Amino acid sequence: MKVGYVILDVVDMDRSLRFYRDTLALTVQSTGGEFTFLDCGNIALGLRTTERVDAGNVEIVLSVDDIYEAYETLKDAGIVFRVEPRQVMSDGERSLYATDFRDPDGHAISITGWVG
Numbered sequence: 001m002k003v004g005y006v007i008l009d010v011v012d013m014d015r016s017l018r019f020y021r022d023t024l025a026l027t028v029q030s031t032g033g034e035f036t037f038l039d040c041g042n043i044a045l046g047l048r049t050t051e052r053v054d055a056g057n058v059e060i061v062l063s064v065d066d067i068y069e070a071y072e073t074l075k076d077a078g079i080v081f082r083v084e085p086r087q088v089m090s091d092g093e094r095s096l097y098a099t100d101f102r103d104p105d106g107h108a109i110s111i112t113g114w115v116g
Helices: 013-023 067-076
Strands: 005-010 027-032 036-038 042-049 059-063 086-090 095-102 108-115
Touching: 005 013, 005 036, 005 067, 013 027, 013 036, 013 042, 067 108
Parallel strands: 005 042, 059 108
Antiparallel strands: 027 036, 036 042, 086 095, 095 108
8 A cells, every 4th residue: 555645635726736736745645525636756635625624743754855855935925934954853864854844824844855
């Protein structure tokens, strides 16, 4: 087995598409009914329209090639980060840096990238 999709509930699909497609630059794979699926590499992120969202403890982690470049690009696009990129782990040769923010419905989104 492997993970194929992660689905997030959203209240306003147009607002969420502006965020995920336009701000985060994820490509729309397909749409239909209350769903829109976005390409996230090995899996797809599904957005499902609902009347109420409980963001809960779910966190979407997006890997980037350059954590500092992605951080500055998203900050310039209006993303408000909780913290600046900081080291969260190391493999002895490289360090994994991460930072996070919230989507329009309150879901936690992180970006991570290896440095070194």
